[in-house]
Each structure stands twice: as structure tokens, then as C-alpha cells.
Amino acid sequence: MDDVRTHLQKLMEDRGDDCLSISRLLGRNAAYFQQYLRRGVPKRLKEEDRRTLATYFGVDELSLGGPASPAPASTVLVPRLELGASAGAGAHAGLEHRAGQIGFERNWLRKLASSPEALSIIQVAGDSMSPTLGDGDDILVDRGDAAERLRDGIYVIRMDDALMVKRLSMRPAHRLSVLSDNPAYPGWPDVDASAVTIIGRVVWAGRRIS
Template identity: 60%
Template sequence: MSERMDARAELERLIGERGEDYAGLSRLIGRNAAYVQQYIKRGIPKRLAEADRRLLARYFEVPEERLGGPAPDPGREPDHVVVPRLDVGASAGHGALPGEERFRSSLAFDAGWLRRLGTGDVRLLSTIRVEGDSMIPTLADGDEIMVDRGDAAERLRDGIYVLRIDEALMVKRLAVNPSARTISISSDNAAYPGWPDCRLETIDVVGRVVWAGRRIG
């Protein structure tokens, strides 16, 4: 069996094991709904594009080599990291229900830049959109924020975090009082009330916001 056939067979096996569907994975990599099925069943295209292969390998948490990529060079770090964009909003207002936190696309970031940003395990990074105005002027409605899920409750310190409160996602500023083991939750927009002196164990911290991007104009 050829290398390309092995890659297609491996992808089909992963899809079956994880209970995924062809159309959903096609949308994940930004292709038409039939793309993955045509690749597996008809061999069109003959091989996955590098960006598509990288995103699928990350999604299934397998080495790219298993999907037809080159064997990893142990002495060379990747130049770029593909960070998934999740189809969910974190409310900077009254709370957004997360629903199914599925991929909608991805963004590629320079690996060295991410290290300088202070992120840990890049597999725990994702981006989501901000909804609402309670974090203005720091964050605005529609901003894209990168959330480091590896930098959550165990490393909690003052900063901006995504929280899950009553099954809703919210982005808020936290101030930690370590001696009292309490957290004050606030908005940067003074028109919104805060919650002072919340007990640590009552807060579900999803991750720390480490980067934000927005459209200008």
C-alpha cells in the first residue's frame, strides 16, 4: 500500500474511532463539505495540503507523519503553530451560552512569538470572539481573543480570564486576594457591576486571555 493510501486509511480510521463526520472535518479545515470524503474515498486531492494536514493532526492529537506528513526532525522546532478558532463567544456583557465548542477555522502564529508571549503547551491554545461591551476599552464586541487553557485556576493571578458561570462563558478581569483565597471579578466598563470577594472554589476558570486582535475601521 502506498504512503498516500496509508494516510487516507489512517484518517478514515481516526474518523471512525472518534465518531467524527466527513463534512464536519471539511468545515474544520475551511473546505467544502465533501472535501474530506473525496480525499478518502476517491483520492482527490492526492495528498492533503500542509496546512490542512497540520490542523487535522492537531485535532486528532496524532503526529503529522500518520497523515502523510514528513517524519519530525527531533532537532528542529516548528516555525508556526496552528491555533484553532472555536465557534463560540465569550460574553463581555450578560453571558453567552457556549453550545458546542467546535472549530470554525484556524490561525497560524509564529512559534517563537508564542513563546515570548509566555504561553505553555500550545495544544491548549484557542481563539474565540468577544461578545458585548462590558470590557471596553480593553476588549470590544467582535474582538478575537486567544485563551490559554493551561493557564487557569492552578496559576491564577491578576489579569483577564474567560470564566464559565452557570454554563455561560464570560470574559472578565480578575483580582486575586491570596491570603483570603478570594477573587474580585470586574468589568473594564464602569457601567457594569462587579462581584467582589468570590470564593476561589466557586469560580470555573477556563483560561487566561493572552492576546487580542481586532478589525480596524
């Protein structure tokens, strides 16, 4: 449950809320949410409170300690990871935190990926891959389509302990070009492939229409 409390604390801070406002949202006494976060009382969120918070923060109930929803056999539940891939200077490659899951039709995923079970969803941070990928876009990353099948395309990679999304182009003699689609950002036109860890190929992107 500590992971759930940590996740809620971050969601609350990112949105600019405080414990009092969340207690009011839940229709509870003023100290309710602070006691839940700081003292562990109650130990678990009530089902109706968990549902309210999941709707308010736009996350899956699973990430707030809820049960996994059964999915039809034709549906693959792809994990959504809190760790993002920077389309800019690079995000520190820390621990991944599961922030929920999104269901996709299995046959549709098979057209995109080497294996539907090898997929995960992360969020792009920054605009160096604009206009192809924008800040805040969700991307499907095929971890089964990595170094062994490397070819020209967009990949999530790790360089110098930073996670980023870049366009890769094959060069002779085990070299790579690591490029940004946004011309305002410099790329690395000639990199030793051994300096790049390939996490997976980007096979799909989704974005909010404002």
C-alpha cells in the same frame, strides 16, 4: 458532513442570505444549494465551490470540509472556536464548534503562552470589557494557564453555566474579584473562588480596524 451543512446554514442565516442567492454565487442552478443542505446532494462540496464559500463567508476551508493545509514546522495552527466568551451578561456554555484555524509563528507564541498547543481563539461578545476588549475582538486563550497558575489578569471563566471574559483579582481567603473594565457594568468584588471555573488566561487580542 452534517456538521458542515449546519455550519453553512448558520453562516447563511447570519449574513441574511438564502439558498437561491448562494446557488447564484456558485454559478449553479437555482435549487443546487437547497438540495445540498436539505437532501445531501451532492454529498461533498466541489473544491471550487468550497473555496468560493470560504472566501465569501470569511472562514477557513477546513470548517467547510476541506483538507487541513500543511503548515511549516515553525507555524502553529491555533483552532478558532465558534463558541464566544461574553463580555456582558454571559454566553451559555454549550458545545464548542471548530470554525477554522489561524497560523502563528511558534517562537512568537512561546513568548505569550505556557504552551502553543494549549491555545485557542474565541470571539468576544459584548462591551463590558471595553476599552480593553471590544465586541467582536478575537482573543487568544491559554488553557494551560488556568486555575493552577491563577494571578491578577484577564481570563475566560465559567460562572453559573455562563462563559464570560472578565478581569480577575486575587483576594485573601480563597476569594476573587470578578470585574468588568467598562464602568457601566457591575462586577462581583468578592466571590468564592470555588464558584468560578477558570478556562484560560487571555494573552492576546486582535480586532478589525473599520
